[in-house]
Amino acid sequence: MNAHHANLSVLPFTTRRAFVRQLGLGAALFAIPGAFAEEIIRTPKQTEGPFYPDHLPLDTDNDLIIVNDGLTPALGEVTHLSGRILDAKGDPIRNALVEIWQVDNNGVYLHSKDTHAARDKNFQGFGRFLTGSSGEYYFRTIKPVLYPGRTRHIHFAVKMKGREKWTTQCYVKGEPQNPKDGIYTSIKDPQARASVTVDFAPIRTSRIGELAAHFDIVMGFTPEA
Numbered sequence: 548m549n550a551h552h553a554n555l556s557v558l559p560f561t562t563r564r565a566f567v568r569q570l571g572l573g574a575a576l577f578a579i580p581g582a583f584a585e586e587i588i589r590t591p592k593q594t595e596g597p598f599y600p601d602h603l604p605l606d607t608d609n610d611l612i613i614v615n616d617g618l619t620p621a622l623g624e625v626t627h628l629s630g631r632i633l634d635a636k637g638d639p640i641r642n643a644l645v646e647i648w649q650v651d652n653n654g655v656y657l658h659s660k661d662t663h664a665a666r667d668k669n670f671q672g673f674g675r676f677l678t679g680s681s682g683e684y685y686f687r688t689i690k691p692v693l694y695p696g697r698t699r700h701i702h703f704a705v706k707m708k709g710r711e712k713w714t715t716q717c718y719v720k721g722e723p724q725n726p727k728d729g730i731y732t733s734i735k736d737p738q739a740r741a742s743v744t745v746d747f748a749p750i751r752t753s754r755i756g757e758l759a760a761h762f763d764i765v766m767g768f769t770p771e772a
Contacts, residue, residue, distance in 0.1 A: 587637050588742045590764045591734050595714045596702060598656035600648060600673050611647075611671040611688040621670035623652035623689030625755065626747060630762040631682040632705060634769040639682025644706040645764075647686055648673040654694050663695060690747050690758055691719065698724035698731055705764060717762045720746045 606615045613620055632643040649672070650656050653664045657672030666672075676684040691699040699719040706712050718731055725731050725744070734740040742765070747758045 587633075587635070587765055588738050589635065589767045590715055590742055591736075591739045593714060593716045593730060593734075593743075595704070595712075596716075598648070598658040598661055599702070599704075600657045601659055604657065604671055604673060606671055607673060607675050608671075609674045609676045609684075609686045611674045611686060614669060614671050617669060619669045621651065621667055621689060623667075623670070623692070624747075624758055626688050626690045626758040626760055627750070628686045628688055628701070628760045628762065630684060630764060632678050632684065633682055633763060633765045635765070635767055636769055637765070638769070639678070639680065640707070640766065640770060641678055641680050641682060642707070643678045643682070645676045645678065645684040646673065646704040646706065647688065647701055649688065649691050649701045650694050652689060652692055654692050656694075690760075693724060698722050698728035700728075700731075703762075703764065705766070707770075713766065715743060715764065717743050717745045717760075720744045 604614065611621065612625060628647070632640045632645060634640055648657065651667040651670040651672060653667055655661050655664050655666040657666070670689070674686050674688070676686060678684055688701070691701050693699055699722050700716045702714065702716050704712050704714045716730065718725055718728075731740070734743065743762075745760045745762045747760045750757045750759050
């Protein structure tokens with residue numbers, strides 16, 4: 548971990564916009580070299596689920612920890628989530644709109660029908676990021692918590708011009724509830740299942756216990772030139 552990472556945990560929230568821009572452009576900091584040196588495993592599609600937001604928040608940027616210019620951060624384990632959108636050959640896809648949505652630290656989605664607990668008003672619950680030439684995306688969010696009947700997971704949607712919305716989910720490596728989750732275990736191929744199982748690893752230099760997670764999404768096609 549380099550010196551740039553060492554300063555992440557001490558940035559004041561007042562510098563949020565600059566922080567998001569800087570890390571959004573520098574998502575490669577969390578890249579895993581050689582991840583596709585062997586065989587490319589296509590990311591399995593998974594259900595969108597019932598709780599894609601039924602009303603999008605006014606703030607849909609890639610920092611889910613702070614809503615608009617609020618001063619109070621969301622509760623939860625802060626996670627720097629990054630990765631790349633790749634085609635079937637492992638080449639980056641640009642201009643892909645990546646969306647994520649997930650429960651807050653109370654296990655509640657940003658959806659009017661999810662009322663089983665009080666929602667954390669300081670958690671954005673949904674975010675977007677448009678990939679550049681490197682195919683990279685970046686979000687600052689929280690480590691997902693358990694939801695009734697589900698293991699820990701984050702929903703992903705990838706939208707590209709001329710193609711239908713493509714959805715999947717990523718899961719927390721080592722989570723005891725994973726083998727009991729019907730959607731997770733519906734992925735029968737072990738390599739495909741491993742491709743959506745992500746290590747939420749502590750950032751050693753973080754003073755507030757932040758995590759880093761890297762999730763590459765390999766689409767099952769190669770864009771036309």
